[in-house]
Amino acid sequence: MALIVQKYGGTSVANPERIRSLARRVARYKAMGHQIVVVVSAMSGETNRLIGLAKELMADPDPRELDMIISTGEQVTIGLTALALIELGIKAKSYTGAQVKILTDNAFTKARISHIDQHNLRADLDAGYVCVVAGFQGVDEEGNITTLGRGGSDTTGVALAAALNADECQIYTDVDGVYTTDPRMVPEARRLKSITFEEMLELASQGSKVLQIRSVEFAGKYKVKLRVLSSFEEEGDGTLITFEEEDNMEQPVISGIAFNRDEAKITVLGVPDKPGIAYQILGPIAEANVDVDMIIQNTGADGTTDFTFTVHKNEMNKALSILRDKVQGHIGAREISGDDKIAKVSIVGVGMRSHVGIASQMFRTLAEEGINIQMISTSEIKIAVVLDEKYLELAVRVLHKAFELEEA
Numbered sequence: 001m002a003l004i005v006q007k008y009g010g011t012s013v014a015n016p017e018r019i020r021s022l023a024r025r026v027a028r029y030k031a032m033g034h035q036i037v038v039v040v041s042a043m044s045g046e047t048n049r050l051i052g053l054a055k056e057l058m059a060d061p062d063p064r065e066l067d068m069i070i071s072t073g074e075q076v077t078i079g080l081t082a083l084a085l086i087e088l089g090i091k092a093k094s095y096t097g098a099q100v101k102i103l104t105d106n107a108f109t110k111a112r113i114s115h116i117d118q119h120n121l122r123a124d125l126d127a128g129y130v131c132v133v134a135g136f137q138g139v140d141e142e143g144n145i146t147t148l149g150r151g152g153s154d155t156t157g158v159a160l161a162a163a164l165n166a167d168e169c170q171i172y173t174d175v176d177g178v179y180t181t182d183p184r185m186v187p188e189a190r191r192l193k194s195i196t197f198e199e200m201l202e203l204a205s206q207g208s209k210v211l212q213i214r215s216v217e218f219a220g221k222y223k224v225k226l227r228v229l230s231s232f233e234e235e236g237d238g239t240l241i242t243f244e245e246e247d248n249m250e251q252p253v254i255s256g257i258a259f260n261r262d263e264a265k266i267t268v269l270g271v272p273d274k275p276g277i278a279y280q281i282l283g284p285i286a287e288a289n290v291d292v293d294m295i296i297q298n299t300g301a302d303g304t305t306d307f308t309f310t311v312h313k314n315e316m317n318k319a320l321s322i323l324r325d326k327v328q329g330h331i332g333a334r335e336i337s338g339d340d341k342i343a344k345v346s347i348v349g350v351g352m353r354s355h356v357g358i359a360s361q362m363f364r365t366l367a368e369e370g371i372n373i374q375m376i377s378t379s380e381i382k383i384a385v386v387l388d389e390k391y392l393e394l395a396v397r398v399l400h401k402a403f404e405l406e407e408a
Helices: 015-029 046-057 064-069 072-087 117-125 152-164 196-203 215-222 277-288 315-329 349-353 357-368 388-400
Strands: 003-008 035-040 093-096 102-106 113-116 131-134 138-139 145-147 168-173 194-196 227-232 239-240 256-260 263-270 290-299 304-310 337-338 342-348 375-379 384-386
Touching: 003 015, 003 152, 003 290, 015 072, 035 072, 035 117, 035 152, 046 064, 046 072, 064 072, 064 145, 064 194, 072 093, 072 131, 093 117, 102 263, 113 131, 117 131, 117 152, 152 168, 152 215, 194 196, 196 239, 196 256, 196 342, 256 388, 263 277, 263 315, 263 342, 263 357, 277 290, 277 304, 290 375, 304 315, 315 337, 342 388, 357 384, 357 388, 384 388
Parallel strands: 003 035, 003 168, 035 131, 093 131, 102 138, 168 227, 194 239
Antiparallel strands: 102 113, 138 145, 227 239, 256 342, 263 304, 263 337, 290 304, 342 384, 375 384
16 A cells, blocks of 8 residues: 555636546555545636735735635635545545644745645544545645745645655646657657656746746655556556666666747846856845745946846746835936846756767757847756747747757
């Protein structure tokens, strides 16, 4: 008998029939003697609907009240899922994040998990229940409902698997695993049988939508066995996220290509080139809880420097306002501008460690298509570039072909 955590995304619970299908799958696992915890997202499109309602009343909704509103999506789904299981004759009980006691900090809409009290779940699992838990949500020390940010249900699933020391955490989505890139953009994209946690972490951080980055971080930190599967297929092994690199001479140098349409570029021109200038620019941005991704600083011969960084597209105007109100006059910047017509494309692979010339091959491939690179960021197993968003699909397709990712 194994303890398995299964997480189902919004498309997997989009309507009653899909919830019934989910329940039948869980019933098969239960019949094998396994203990099952099911984590569900809100129905597809429901969170966006709730955010839309909030914005009809307040253009920039109060974060605490917004969490109160959008957390209801998952609460509906856990109740419906529990009903579907009970209808099949299975003992089931639904839990909100607060009822599990998923404790978080108080960063509303972006909360982070600090502790999970597993006592209630353990007791019901031992009593033969399937425990159905609301993903995406928790509660802070004052009892306020918090949410973990978009995609946070993946984080809930992996965090529960870690807390319960589960044998496996299965992430059910609308795809049957992790692909070399999005097959909707590149039909030749190939499903990977396995991928390392390092590679999956990079792919998630660079824009791959299959797994949310914090869930991969949790899995890596607590050594949670993770598998991505399709909720629309009865059979299949999906993609296993492993801790070990394959010692295989035929292993591709590049495992996948990720892309992100959701970033914007902010440029601060003509600031003094002196110690502390980066902090003076980015400090107020961090204090406003705005995440920064790529950063580039170019120093000129005139004693000034140009500073460019990227943020989420939805936070560009907020970041620009902070810089113009609190920073520009203080540091004497000549100009501050924003550009939300960009995209980021990244190639990822542990094989980069032992192969040279990967960056030059990437840059040559893009240059041959007339694609200009605006920013570059690298790590040991990743190269990411920012380019004009109109070239995104072309860049992904030509890079996928150049690195022969369609070949098994």
